[in-house]
Amino acid sequence: MKKISTKITAFIVIATLICACNAVKRVPDGKMLLTKNEITLNDKKITEETIFDQLYQKPNSTFLGYRLRLNLYNLANLNPDSTYQAKFLNHPGKYEKQAKWLSAKQVDRLGQSFFYKGIHNFLTTTGEPPVIIDSVKASKSLLRLKYYYFNKGYFNVKALYNVDTTDVKKARITYAITSGNAFFLDSVKTAISTPVLDSLYKITKANTFIKSGLQYKTEDFENERNRITTNFRNNGAYYFQPNYVTFNIDTIKKANKADITLLINDYSFQQGDSTRTEPFKLYKISDVNIYTDYSSNSNTLNIKDSTVYKNFNLFSQKKLKYKPKAITDAVFITKGSSYADFKTVLTTRYLNNLKIFNYPSIQYEVDKRDTTAQSLIAKVYLTPRKKFSFGTTFDVTHSNIQDFGIGLSVSETIRNVFNGAETLEIAARGNIGASKDLANPRNNFFNVSEYGLDVKLNIPRILLPFNTDRIIPKSMIPSTLITAGFAKQQNIGLDKENFTGGVSYNWTPKINNTARFDLFNTQFVRNLNPRNYFNVYSSSYNALNNLSKQYNTNTTYYDNPVDKNLVIEEGTSGFTKDVLSGNTTFLQPLATADFESIKSIEERRQRLTENDFILATSFTFSKTTKKDLSDNNFYLFKTKIESAGTILSAFAKTTNQKENSNGNYEIFNLEYSEYVKTEFDYIKHWDLSRENIIAFRSFFGIAIPFGNSNYIPFSRSYFSGGSNDNRAWQPYGLGPGSSGALDDFNEANMKIAVSAEYRFKIAGSLKGAVFADAGNIWNVLDNVVDQKSTFTSLNDLKEIALGSGFGLRYDLSFFVIRFDLGFKTYNPANETNRRWFQEYNFSNSVLNFGINYPF
Known part of the structure; x- marks a missing residue:
């Protein structure tokens, strides 16, 4: 309690100091702090950011209306070295006294410490110096505003500015613009000296940016110049450059109109001491x-x-x-x-x-x-890279299940391995981690470990026995990726071995579009310790154990006659078998609801402990308008369709394979999974300017089992909650439906997720965000019968959970560190009249840590 009060006191003191700062503390006498810019166009105020961007001076940045960075700067000592030395100049003998018990070197180094110097350097770099009104910059801003409107077709624009005092040493600048009438394009003519270029121009003339009747815009002329240059240079005009395209703009004796003549002269080049011209050639x-x-x-x-x-x-x-x-x-x-x-x-x-x-x-x-x-x-x-290259990475990770992990991987890349420009990569990896979501009777910090080996062969063409150039031409940069991998996970849980392999084809149909076709993607998951199931999934054990105390008569299933807790594995399996077989006498008649609960617990245990074999084929397509990392106004669309087991079933039926006792086909004495799965993911960002961004994401996914399966494997199912999903719930802690997340790892085969986030700048690289996440998971068309967990009609959409909250992000350029605090705003697991804001408090909030933005 004492520590908390100390922190609160420190926070109040710092906040008081910042708020008490005088904003004009470092504004020299006779100067003015710029508090606001105003721009009027024909006596009307304008707010477009592109116009304000023309100004050379802008007021100090604000956070919620407060000039935080300016006041941080004002708190700083701009000359900490001089201040430190003054301590000794004003108090003779003080230096010698300190040097006796610290040494002279340590006293000098003390002046460079964070307390004396570092904190002030931090305040000056994080803060902002006051923006002082500069008449020269104001005049330059006025000139840029005139050019801006001139380029929009206002040739007679007039502008002036006024400085208005608003307080002591504070003022705003008002820029007043009178645009006059806009000029429009009248006749458009061409004068192209080289006949072959004139012919090329006429072929694409309909695509011109310069058309009669349009308002004059300098941008259109620049676009037309680039369009013509691209057209010519893509059709043989090797020596053609944009500077050969000029425009004659005639406004003489025209009322707000301009005649345009497109001029393209012959090729000009230097020969000896003279300049020659000749018609352009097509090469x-x-x-x-x-x-x-x-x-x-x-x-x-x-x-x-x-x-x-x-x-x-x-x-x-x-x-x-x-x-x-x-x-x-x-x-x-x-x-x-x-x-x-x-x-x-x-x-x-x-x-x-x-x-x-x-x-x-x-x-x-x-x-x-x-x-x-x-x-x-x-x-x-072509300059070849080294044939062999060795790489190593060390990672500190955080995931939805693993709270903290340390990973090490080493890889060897072999280029041109078969002399066909192929690239072979062999990578070994190991990871140890800590997870609070797993049963941990020994309370070990590192309770998760995994190691694996992956092999990838990339072939720069479509590897098929027939030619695919007509379908996927080489201009789409096709490639084939062959992968194989093995991973073994050892923890205090079920332990798993995971074997994977696949062949996929990748190509880019258009710029910013990607396509991937997985001819086959196979996965074999082997559970090494299925008897440990009820130690890991404690909620399932507790439910089964409570029911056994009501019905069980076999004392050998208990650990002791007093507590009567089921022994894992003998007691849990024995009691379950007795219930489902119906051949045992119980303490009381078995209620139908309890029978269904025990049956559901056993079905889930079998599903999560059975070995899985998946042979899937899938197609993935994505499209984005994102130009580069700094582009904050874009959308991304991604869709995937996957089919598993269909080929195996077709083969089994064709070859008259026998079904097992469950009526299913097997491969390697194992029932394989059969399902169809589809996903749609849409992300949209709106740049509101000044580093204010609205980000939106919607996701829908559904996997339907059929034929050889009546459920979806755990590795292909959906979960909800976590730092990249609904941030008001822990990973696997939401749903299915309104069931209330009764299991340890709650998953289902249908998911809806919608998220919106408003991102804004706080100070420097520190950003903030407020967000709302909605969504849930449900079981549909599988073997789950619980009504609260299944989706049966559109009325079940009322079970969509809503979480909201706020977060901080620190941008390190190469990645973003993110903290989000989510609050349960609407919880469908509660009673109908207690779903809204009943858990909207810090005690029920969820703190998420993440790397980079959630979407």
Whole structure:
């Protein structure tokens, strides 16, 4: 209690100091602190951020209306070294006294400590110096505003600014703009000197950004210049550049209108001491030379090996190490074709994607053998990466089940392993962790361990016995990934061995679109310690144990005659078998509801302890408009459909395989899973400017068992709750439906999730967020009969849980550290009249830690 009161007192003192700061403390006499910018357009206030971005000076940032960073800066001592030295200058002999029991070196170092200097450096770097009104910057801002509106077509714009005092040493600036009438495009003409370029222009003229009747915008002229340049350079005009495109804008004797003439002159180049002009030429590729082991450190190429493959010339300074097709498949520049910029870009992208070369270099030179001088030789320079590379990573992790984990992995990458630009990666990994969600009778901190081995072979083409170029052309950068893996998990739980393998095909249909087809993805999960089930799933044990005390008559099932707790495993299995067989006399008649409860507990135990074999085929497609990491105005759509067991069932029926006693087929003496699963994931971000962002996510997934299965394997089911889901509940702690999360790990085969988050800047790299998460999981079309856990109609949507809360994020550029505090706003597990805000308090809140944003 004493520690808490001390923290509260410290917080109050710091808050009081900050609030008591004088905002103009460091504003010099005769100067003014900028408190606000106002912009009026034709006497009307405007709020568009793009216009305010034209200003050179902006007021100090605020947090909830308070200038936090300015006041932090004002708290700092800007000259801590001088202040520290002044202590000794003002008190002679003090330095010598301290040096006697600290030493002179330690006294000097004390002046560099956090208490004397570090805290002030922190305040100055975290804080913001006061923004002082500068008339020069205000005039420059005025000029930028005039240019802004000029570029929008207001050629007669006028502007001025006023500084209005609002308080002592405080003022605001008002920028007043009078735009005048906008100019519109009237006639649009062209004057293109080179006939072949004129013909190319006319082919795509309909796509022009410059059209009669449109309001003048400088941006349209820039876009048209780039459009023309792209068109010409993709059709052979190798020497064409954007500066050859100019516009003559004539407003003489025009009332708010402008006549436009597009001008493209002939090619101009330097020859000797004079400048010559001639019509542009359209170039074709006469040869494609590929240098497979180029080194930038060498000025000469000593070719010792070469070959010609499908009109490509491959050269090597040593013995050629690559199958020609593996390289030429990545080159889109072909002999006899027209020069095109996009082919250069696509070739560079594909070659870089092979991951066996450094970033490639592609150069062109005029072929002197062509008397018309309209041919180019394309030279592709490739610098190989090291054939072998060793990597190691050390991770500290946090996941939905593992509260704390330490992981180490080592990997060996072998490039061009079969001389076809393939990449083989062999990785071994190990992990130890702590989980409070598992039974832990010995109270060990590290109670989870796992190790595994993974092998991945990436082939830069579709590996199938037939040609797929018509369906997936090489411009989509196709690849084949073959994987195999083994992992063994040892803990105080069930322990598992996990064998995986698969073949998948990946390609990019368009920029920012990705597609993946898993021809097969197989997983075999073997439980090593199924007898430990009731030690791990304590809630299931407690439910079964309480029922046994009401009915059981077999004293051998108990640990002692007083407590009468079922012994694990003999007692739990014996009592369950007696109930389900119905061949035993009980203390009282067995109620139907209790029979169903015991049956449900046993079905869940069998499902979670049975070994699983999954052979699935799936297709995944994703599309995003995100341009780069700084893009905060985008959407992402991802969908997946998966089918498991269908091929095995078709084979079993075709070959007249026998069914087992359960009426199901087996492979390797194991019932395999059969289901169909589909998912839809949509994420949308809106950039509200000034680092204010609204993020939204919706998810729907459903997996339906059929044929050989009446439930979904645990590894393919859904759960709800956790740092990347509904943050007001712990992982696996929500649902199914309104059941109240009775089990230790609650999962189901249908999920709905919707989340919204408002993100804002607090100070520097510290960001804040408020959020709301809604969703739940349900059982549908499987063997679960509990009405509270199943989804039977749209009325069950009232069981969607709602959590809300707030969080802090610290942006370290390469990743974001995140803390979120979630509150149960609507809990469908409670009684109908007690669902809203009954647990909206700190005692029932959930603190989540995460790396990077949740969506």
